[in-house]
Amino acid sequence: MSKKRLTKLLNDLADATVEPVRPGLPEDIKQQIPKQLSPHKGGTDTIHIVINLRISKLAAAAVIFITILLCAGLFGGRDWTSDGIIHGIRDSLAWLGAGRADAMAVRSRYEDLARQGKNVVYYGDSIDPADSRGVLLQLKLPDGEYRVVFADGSTKIVNAEELVELLSQTLLKRKK
Amino acid sequence: MAKKAKLTEQKTGFAHQISRTADVNKREKQLKEHRDSLAARLRAGDRSAADEFVDMYHQQIYLFMRRLGHNRQVSEDLTQESFLQAWQHISQLRNGRALNSWLYRIASNVSKLYWRRHKGREMTSIEETGTDVPESSEAGCDIIGRHEQLGRLKKAVALLPAKLRQAVVLHYMQHLTIAEAAEAAGVREGTFKSRLNRALETLRKQVI
Numbered sequence: 154m155s156k157k158r159l160t161k162l163l164n165d166l167a168d169a170t171v172e173p174v175r176p177g178l179p180e181d182i183k184q185q186i187p188k189q190l191s192p193h194k195g196g197t198d199t200i201h202i203v204i205n206l207r208i209s210k211l212a213a214a215a216v217i218f219i220t221i222l223l224c225a226g227l228f229g230g231r232d233w234t235s236d237g238i239i240h241g242i243r244d245s246l247a248w249l250g251a252g253r254a255d256a257m258a259v260r261s262r263y264e265d266l267a268r269q270g271k272n273v274v275y276y277g278d279s280i281d282p283a284d285s286r287g288v289l290l291q292l293k294l295p296d297g298e299y300r301v302v303f304a305d306g307s308t309k310i311v312n313a314e315e316l317v318e319l320l321s322q323t324l325l326k327r328k329k
Numbered sequence: 330m331a332k333k334a335k336l337t338e339q340k341t342g343f344a345h346q347i348s349r350t351a352d353v354n355k356r357e358k359q360l361k362e363h364r365d366s367l368a369a370r371l372r373a374g375d376r377s378a379a380d381e382f383v384d385m386y387h388q389q390i391y392l393f394m395r396r397l398g399h400n401r402q403v404s405e406d407l408t409q410e411s412f413l414q415a416w417q418h419i420s421q422l423r424n425g426r427a428l429n430s431w432l433y434r435i436a437s438n439v440s441k442l443y444w445r446r447h448k449g450r451e452m453t454s455i456e457e458t459g460t461d462v463p464e465s466s467e468a469g470c471d472i473i474g475r476h477e478q479l480g481r482l483k484k485a486v487a488l489l490p491a492k493l494r495q496a497v498v499l500h501y502m503q504h505l506t507i508a509e510a511a512e513a514a515g516v517r518e519g520t521f522k523s524r525l526n527r528a529l530e531t532l533r534k535q536v537i
Contacts, residue, residue, distance in 0.1 A: 156529060156533075159529055159532060159533055159536065160501065160529075162478060162479065162482050162536070163482070163486075163497065163501035163502065163532075164501060164502075165475075165479060166479055166482055166483060166486070166501075166502065167396075167501065167502035167503075167504070169479060169483075170392070170395065170396055170483075170502070171392060172392070172395065174387065174388050174391050175405060178387060178391065178405055178408065178409075179383050179384060179387045181409060182383045182387055182408070182409050182412045183379075183380055183383050185409065185412065185413055185416075186376060186379045186380070186383075186416060187416055188376075189374065190371070190374040190375070190376055190379055190416060190419065
């Protein structure tokens with residue numbers, strides 16, 4: 154069979170397979186036309202763009218999360234070099250993961266000590282999460298000195314003057 | 330006298346042919362202008378343009394779904410879904426020339442997504458559409474033989490791999506140009522032509 158004849162048969166087949174559409178169908182479709190038929194959408198467009206690129210939703214979420222971190226680095230006045238970005242991301246992740254876990258462990262320790270009737274103060278609720286040298290906890294030792302636990306998990310034994318100095322620095326950073 | 334009459338008849342026939350070609354060109358130009366204007370109005374968010382767009386294309390898209398092998402109910406649902414997607418992606422519409430390919434591309438993706446989600450489902454052959462084969466107007470044509478041939482062709486089209494079937498349906502049954510059909514299928518013209526040739530070769534073997 155020649156190509157021309159086959160083409161003609163296909164055209165005939167197209168005519169043969171024409172069938173009427175349910176009369177209500179166009180009206181059903183028209184009812185779904187949005188009130189604001191605008192090409193300029195806001196809001197969830199970023200998500201749709203990423204999903205339209207056939208990236209899975211999990212990957213889309215990761216892309217959006219990284220974008221937020223980078224934007225936070227940019228608009229938070231951080232160093233915009235590659236080291237700065239990495240540092241910023243590491244800080245953010247530390248705050249989201251490890252930092253929070255440490256704070257929770259210190260809080261639990263504080264509750265333990267307080268129950269034992271020790272002279273202990275917890276500052277975890279009021280310090281800046283980004284301040285790794287912020288004082289999380291102070292514990293008065295029997296010899297009159299203080300043991301302080303910092304946000305990064307390190308500890309130091311200081312006297313009363315040094316404690317006041319550390320606390321004022323922590324407060325100052327929080328105010329910034 | 331007879332010679333003069335024949336000459337006049339020839340001249341009239343020629344003039345008629347020229348006038349018909351001019352009419353076709355004029356109609357094509359009008360259609361193009363209408364599509365351009367419709368696309369511009371759609372981009373501007375004109376609701377009446379959307380109504381017009383539905384009136385113009387709903388039957389085409391429904392038949393496209395049927396010819397791709399979906400049953401009546403699913404074809405209706407997928408037609409509605411195609412228009413719903415069209416409203417959401419109206420920003421991707423460029424101009425009137427791309428109107429056809431833009432909508433068919435959305436419809437193709439909607440159909441593809443449906444097949445992907447319902448992998449186990451049987452495909453409805455377009456043979457089961459229940460439409461009658463039209464009688465040929467060609468004198469002396471064997472109507473029964475032609476009917477049988479069309480029946481075999483329907484079966485063969487339904488059995489083609491999805492990509493080849495889509496190519497045949499877009500170009501020969503929905504009457505899109507090669508450029509429009511290639512854009513609707515999301516491939517280059519060369520790839521589309523190659524698919525079309527492979528499909529025709531397969532059909533030719535089965536319909537002989």
